[in-house]
Amino acid sequence: MDDVAQERPGCMKIKAKSRTTGIAMKAAQEAKQANDDMVNAVKVASDRIKLEYADKASTAAKAAEAVLASKQQVLEQLEMEVREAEIIVQEELLELSSAEANSQLALKAHQQAQEETKLLISGLKLAKENCASAEQVSTACQQSMAVKASLLEAAQKRVGVLLRQLSEARNDYAKTKKAAYRAMCAANEAKQRINHTKR
Template identity: 40%
Template sequence: MQTRNFLIFFCLPLLLSCAVGYRQGKQRRGAVRKRMARPQHLLEDFAPISMAAGGAYGDGVAGLAGEQSHGSGVGKQCVESPSGCNVKEIFKPGDPKEKSSAIAVQAAQDAKAANEAQGAAGQAAAQHIKLELAEKAFQSAKAAEAALMGKQMMVDQLEQEVNEASAVIEQETNALQGTEINMKAAMDASRLASQQFQAFSELHKTFEQNLANIQTVAMGVQQEMSSKTQLLEAAQNRVTLLRKQLQGAHEDYEKTKQAAYKAACAAVDARQKASTSNNESPVSSQ
C-alpha cells in the first residue's frame, strides 16, 4: 500500500513530466530543424497566414521566395516558367548600363518585396509561436488531467483506506469495550480471589495453630498412652500373678477342705464311738 502511494505521488507525475518534456523537445527540435535545415520552405509554413491576410502580402511573399530561391530576377523568371528556365537565355550578354540599371531596379523591387514579406513573416512567426504555446498549453492540460486522474485515484484509494481504517477502528473499539468489560470482571475476580486468599491464609494460620495444639495433645496422649500401657502391662502381670495365687489358694482350699471334711468325719466317728462306749459301760456294771 505504501509502495502504491509512493508510485502515485512521485513516479506518475515524473513519468508524465518526462513524456510531456520529451514530446515538447521533439516538437521543438523538429521545428528548429524545419526552420534551419530547409530555409527555402520557411514561407510555406506561413502560407496559410499570408493567404488569410490577403493579397497585400502575396507579392511580397512571392518576391521573397524568388529572392531566396535564386537571387535578383532569376527566381521570378524560373517560378513563372519552371519548365523553360534556361540560364543562357537569362544571362545573355548586353549593355552593362542596362544590366546595372536592371539590377538596381530588381534590387529595389526585391528590397520592397522583402520589406513587405517581413511583416507577413513576423505575423506568421507570431502565429507559429502562438500555435506552439497552444500546443504546450494543451500538453500541460493533458499532463494536469493525468495528474488529476492520479490524484483522483489517490483520493479514492485514501477514501477506501479511511473507510477500512474506520471499520477497523470500530471493530477495535468494540473489541476494546469487550476487553474493558473482561478486564473489569477479571479485576473483580482477582479482588475476590485476594479476599478468599486472605481468608484462606487466616484459616491456614488457624489450622496451623490447631494442628500444633492437636500435635501437642497427641504427644501428651501418646505419652499418657505409653504410661497407661505400662500400667496395663503391670496390671496384666499382676492379674496373672493373682490368678496363679488364686489358683494355688483354690487348690489349697480344696485340700484344706478335704482335710477338714475328713477331720470332721473322723471327729463324728470318734464321737459316735465314744457315745457307744459310754452306753455299754453302765450296762456292764449292772
C-alpha cells in the first residue's frame, strides 16, 4: 500500500508534464497559424490597396486623355480660325491695294480735269462737270480706302488675338499632354506592379 502511495506522485508529475507539453505544442501551432493568417491578411490587404491605386491611376489617366482630346479640339478650332482670319487679311490687302490704285487714278483724273479747266476756257462747263465727277470719284475712293484700311486693321488685330490664343492653347496642350503621359505611365506602372505581385 505504501508502494502504491509512493508511485502516485510520480505518475501525477508525468501526466502534468505531458499536459504542459501538449498545451505548449498547441500554443505554438496556434501562434504559427496566427502568423500565417496575419501574413495572408497583409497580402490580401496589400493586393486590394494596389488594385485600388491602379484603378485610381487608370481613372486619372482616362480623365487626362479626355481633357487632352478637348484641348486638341480647341487647338484645332483656333488654328482653323487663324487660317480663316489670315485669308481675310490677304483679301483686305488686295482690296486696299486696288482702292489705292483707284485713288491714284482718280487723283490724276482730278488734276487733269483742273488743267483742262485752265486750258479749255471755251469748254468751261464741260470741264467743271468732269472736275466735279472726278472729285466725287476721288472722294468715294478715299472713303472706300479708309473703310478698307479700318477693316484691315481690325482683321490684323483679330489675327494677333488669335495667334496669342493659339500660342496659349499650344502651351496648355503641351502641359496637358505631359500630365496625361505621366498619368498613363503611373497607371501602367501600377498595373505592372499588380501583375508582378500576382505572379
